[in-house]
Amino acid sequence: MRAVLDRLQTAHKKGSIIRELLRQKGHSKKKIVIDFSSPNIAKPFHVGNLRSTIIGRYVDYLLRSAGHEVTSINYLGDWGSQIGLMVRGFREFVDDSVWNDADPVKRLKLLRDTYVRSATLAQTDERYARESREVFARMEAQKSDEHWPIWQQASEISRQHLNNFYAMLNVRFDRWDCESAHVTAAKEMVDQLIERRIAERREDGLCVVHSVVNSVDTNASSSSSDLYALLRKADNSTLYLTRELAAIFDRRRRYDADEYLYVVENGQRLHFEQLKLVLRRMGEGELAEKVGHVNFGHVMGMSTRAGRVELVDDLLDAGVRLANDVILHSHSVKVAKEEDVKSVAFQLALSAIIANDLKRRRASDYEFSFERAFNFKDDSGPMIQMKHARLCGIERRNREEFGDFETSWVDYPLEESDVGKELMKRLSLFEPALEESLSQLQPCTVVVYAFQLARLSASALKPLRVIGQPKEIAVPRLFILSLTRKVLAECLIALGLTPLEEM
Structure with missing residues (x-):
């Protein structure tokens, strides 16, 4: 056990x-491209x-920590049928004087509201829906110059907002890509x-x-015999799948990676089957095998005291x-x-x-509730933060007396109490x-x-009392509690959170 604790401290x-x-495990180093977030403008x-x-x-x-060469990509949905709806709606519903006087935040809200209004109308008005499709077809054929400024402004405003949003969440990408960059290659x-x-x-x-x-298409799954992939619409405009194919060839040229991972919901399974189908038919079976779908389930509803929310801005507020x-x-809880x-x-x-989302297996659907997620007595992110902060307080109060513990x-001998042994055992299970x-x-x-380590640390505070104990007892206890705090901090950081030191 002493060797395990020393390994963690080192x-x-x-x-x-x-x-x-992770790097001491000697994993074979890979080049990995990971595509995640990827919202629509x-x-x-x-x-x-x-x-x-x-x-x-x-x-x-985690992949970077293991020593892999990782490139993260945010692939913006700035093209497709939704652009036709947004542009058509802008012409229909947005007053130029209101738009020109609005600041970037209000403009973004106008664009969002306009898209929702336009998409809703298209569901019941076939003429409007057809006109929206025609707008997009003209844009893709580059025969619709009057619509480009709207699209360009929407792209710029959305990017500015997303940059601020990602900074708030402490999310960074190595590269931003967009669907529109691959339209020409997709057509060809x-x-x-x-x-x-x-x-x-x-x-x-x-x-x-x-x-x-057949004997040539050996990589096709047994269930794919009736599978087909639609690549172009009757009006000759491209589809998301077409642009995705062009994008992955671009990624291979740029990175020549061993894996291309896509963090996308369960509902896109068919999309990746079709992507691989086309790649294999093109003779690109090796590239198809490198495509990985990191799937996740659906959030069936996020409830707050004010009701259900779907927008992340509202959820954070x-x-x-x-x-x-x-x-x-x-x-x-005090600050x-x-x-x-x-x-x-x-x-x-x-x-x-974040902890409420990531505590279950990726593919699981779930319903979110702040009442559960904010319960300090149960398994929750705030509970981990509170236990971490309390351990920080113990270190601060005792560091001056016990120096470089x-x-x-x-x-000194290791802690012999049952709870001390259980805490050390739990630390050994981190690897x-x-x-x-x-x-x-x-x-x-x-x-x-x-969750398990945080709960165990709370039950250990009284049995592993440090204040008033002789040095040969206090120092090993303080070390175990300090190491527990460090491991909890690492877990929080891995989740993209800032460990709180006072609370």
Whole structure:
């Protein structure tokens, strides 16, 4: 056990326990491209985008920690049928004088509201829906110059908002890409596939690729015999799949990676089957095998005291209000400095949302409730933060008396109490939890581990009392509690959270 504790402490001294433990395993280094978040412009950032963002960031962090060469991409949905709806709606519903006088935040809200209004109208008004499709077809054919300024402004405003939003969530990408950048290549690719007779143009004008299961197509699944992929609409405009194909060839040229991971909801399974189908029909079976779908389930509803929400901005606002209420009225949660209340409340809100999301297996559907996510007595992100802050307080109060206990602990016997042994055993299980999380790309393994460690640390505080104990008892106890705090901090950081030191 002493060797395990020393291994954790040594890893901490080198800067990151997670990084050092994973890299010591000697994983074969890979080049990995990971695509996550990937929202649509001029549309609200909803809970599905949030799931992709926080799962993708965790997977990105773990892969980099293991020593892989990772490139993260945010692939913006700035093209497609929704652009036709947005542009058509802008012409129909937005007054130029209101638009020109609005600041960027109000303009973004105008764009969002306009898209929702336009999409809703298109569901019941076939003429309007047809005109919206025609707008997009003209834009893709580059025959609609009057619509380009709207699209360009929508793209710029959305990017500015997303940059601010990602900074708030502490999310970074190595590269921003967008669908519109691959339209020309997608068109050329479809023409080549028709010429090679891999794709066919049907009588209704649609361009499709059918699956073929034979001795050559050995990588096709047994269930894919009736699968087909639609690549171009009757009006000759491209589809999301077409642009995705062009994008992955661009990524191969840029990165020549071993894996191309996409953090996308369960509902996109068919999309990736079709993507691989076309790649295999093109003779790109090796590239198809490198495509990985890091799938996740659906959030069936996010409820707050004010009702259900779908937009992440509203969700964060509700979380911060609840956190402020907890800080003001809870006996167990206090913030020493008034100027820190805002930042602590925000971190508590993030902790509640993120830990509640990542505590279950990715593919699971779930319903979110702040009442459960903010319960300090149960498994929750705020509970981990509170236990971490209390352990920080113990270190601060005892460091002056016991000095460099991280070094001197080796001169004393290990803690012999049952709870001390149980805490040390739990610390020894951190490395296996990391390995399992990495092998399955499942954040829940580390989140559940952090819950267990945090709860155990709370029950250990009284039996492992430090104040008033002789040095040979106090130092080993303080070291174990300090190491527990460090591991909890690593778990929080892996989730994209800032560990709170006072609360």
